[in-house]
Amino acid sequence: MSDILNSQLLDSKPVRLEKxxxxxxxxxxxxxxxxxxxxxxxxxxSLAEGEIxxxxxxxxxxxxxxxLRTGEALSMPATSAxxxxxxxxxxxxxxxxx
Ligand code: FES
Numbered sequence: 001m002s003d004i005l006n007s008q009l010l011d012s013k014p015v016r017l018e019k020x021x022x023x024x025x026x027x028x029x030x031x032x033x034x035x036x037x038x039x040x041x042x043x044x045x046s047l048a049e050g051e052i053x054x055x056x057x058x059x060x061x062x063x064x065x066x067x068l069r070t071g072e073a074l075s076m077p078a079t080s081a082x083x084x085x086x087x088x089x090x091x092x093x094x095x096x097x098x
Contacts, residue, residue: 002093009033009094014057016048020098024085027057027068033089034068035096037082041073047082 003017009028016038017024023038025048036057038047045061052058055074056067064078071084086097 002090003096005093006091007093012052014048014050014052016046017096019096022083022085022098024096025057026087026094026096027052028094029068033087033094035085035087036066036068036071037084039082040064040066040078041080041082042078 003019004015004026011028014025014027017026024035025038027034040047040059042062042064045059047057047059050057050060053065056065058065062077065074066082067074071081073079073081088095
């Protein structure tokens with residue numbers, strides 16, 4: 001069974017998911033789906049409430065940007081990466097591997 005159904009995942013609209021004690025931010029952009037840690041490494045805001053940017057996702061609280069592929073912090077005030085997760089897509093939806 002998928003963690004998120006395809007119908008729940010809209011293009012460039014981040015979704016927060018909790019699985020096995022992990023808070024995860026899932027983002028679909030075009031045909032690609034990304035999953036990174038949802039908790040901003042600067043001050044623990046939910047990245048799923050942020051905005052998609054050209055290079056990744058921007059935290060809504062203080063504006064740090066994170067790379068959706070690597071989890072790397074691309075701008076201040078965050079200096080640490082967030083985790084990334086493997087995504088498995090099938091006909092029904094998306095499963096995140098912890
Ligand atoms: S909490 Fe995300 S940039 Fe400060």
